[in-house]
Amino acid sequence: MATELKQRLLTGNKAMAEAIAQEMTRDPSVFVMGEDVGRYGGIFGATEGLYEKFGSERVIDTPISETAFIGAAIGAAAEGMRPIVELMFVDFFGVCMDQIYNHMAKIHYMSGGSVKLPLVLMTAVGGGYNDAAQHSQTLYATFAHLPGLKVVAPSTPYDLKGMMISAIRDDNPVLFMFHKSLQGLGWMAPIDAAVGHVPEEPYTVPIGKARIAREGRDVTIVAVQMMVHHALAAAEQLAAEGIEAEVIDLRSLVPLDRQTIVDSVRKTHRLLVVDEDYLSYGITAEVAATVAEQALYELAAPIRRLAVPDVPIPYSRPLEQFVLPNPDKIAAAVRQLMAEG
């Protein structure tokens, strides 16, 4: 009988929930707090099945009081617990940003390293389903900008599980951003990328290491989460035209794996950065600056950026689709880049 690589397919949300369940089983100091994380299993399914398994003492539904429960996670972490706390939509950061920016991110530093905050703040990001400006942002750069938070944004079920386990075991606060469209939820458009092979046993994926999602010789496309999958789709189109794109999935925004980006550009000599966040002051700028600093003379053409064009995310379908990058826009940008040099 032929040996067949056995695939164990899970959706993104089940991969996350499995990671959390395994760590909760391994370590009694791990617990979960947030709005609707209990019986409901998390609005985006990240805590599915945990309440049934661990009960209300360790999977805690909170009032709609993000300052109080995210702040409480900080206080509990300082005592040596390892809380996982959910901010339902990243867009809701405004009501609790003091706790995140001024406390979670700074206490370790201000204490001269004496206080550790081993906690995970997980939050849903992303648009594309007509939820408008207060429920569709990614805000990657907003969080990656401030020192003191590790920020991860996995794009596959495999990485969602492995990076969640890494985040829980990390002694630092980790902002774990998961993309709604990659959770594999029954009430969103089904996409292939939301399902993938996930080994059952616990494993870690390192925080701070990018992944080369596709190898190519002609152009480097750097992306995160949904944009990785759009870039891969674009790369398929381009391959038919004889253009081989290399797609880098950053996975981790802080720390940022600058080396993998620069190494790739040294090989391809062209760079396109794609982001579902706003254009200005964002990931695209950071990646472009890194390459300009370290490999400017390797470039055969100017760096190109594709991101939300500095407008709030609009509601109506044609408007939203206009501002979000997609495979066709990515492919067009690459063609232009190839034409330039």
Next chain:
Amino acid sequence: MSIPFEHLQWMYETMVKIRTYEERLVEAYAEGKYPVFNIGAGPVPGEMHLAAGQEPAAVGICVHLKPEDTVTAPHRPHHHAIAKGVDLRRMTAEIYGKATGLGKGKGGHMHLFDPATKFSCGGIIAAGMPHAAGAALASKMRGKDWVAVAFIGEGAANQGAFHETLNLAALWKLPLVVVIEDNRYGISVPKALSTAVERNDARAAAYGIPGYYVADNDVLEMYRVSREAVERARRGEGPSLIEIETYRYLGHFQGDPEVYRAKEEVPGLREKDPIRRLREHLLAQGVAEQDMAAWEARAKAAVDEAFAFARDSEYPAPEAALEDVFAASEV
């Protein structure tokens, strides 16, 4: 109510230590800042919020605490830190920005962190309340009888964090005691212009928890209500709210022109000084003058030693600014 002698002694000595400390900081802070006040100059730069006069709020409750109990404090934190037993030498070194400080010079006077005594403070109003609630939650989850105390000023009782945290703590019956120090002013704005209720203990009713009010900076009354609140928390019966009417002898910060209050206000408050009142109480209890003099000398010696340690310590290497952003992690 009878108060054990050792508690009275501890409260008196600690109040003297706090007062001595704050008065010493008035002098140290002024060094190098005049004739034209320059906030960034001198051996103790930056903002300085001192608590002379507010000692009863800190000692009246911390006397009931164990080392395992947690205390969080706001931007005016020295009295709480001293009452919780934070190492005075390392605390002072931190205020001087020295490498031997609690935060290796990265925090300063508003950001003191001492895991050894489970003390922390911060510069954002009411933000320490949820941290204390989290410590209380950790205690409860681990089946301990440890409590957490969050100190805030009366101005912080109008912050969202205050109300969110009280609801959460009451809902989950967390072992938390919130102490509001009403020193009359949120910087310059008097309580009557900022707060819809005359007394913040009334707000306890909104969360179905006990509220206490301590009038006139009375350390013995603070001792009494705090004992009730701390014991209730230890028994697992949930949070309490205490407001104490206290006195701020100094400005909101050193250098505050204090245009918002009458010149005679502070002298009037000093006439009711809580340390002198406790001293009179002790004398009436038959404590000898010379015993109290010995406690005072011990408190002063601790302060002297702390300031000498801070002055003699080295500044951190400038490049140390790049360290301690993240903890080394095994993952």
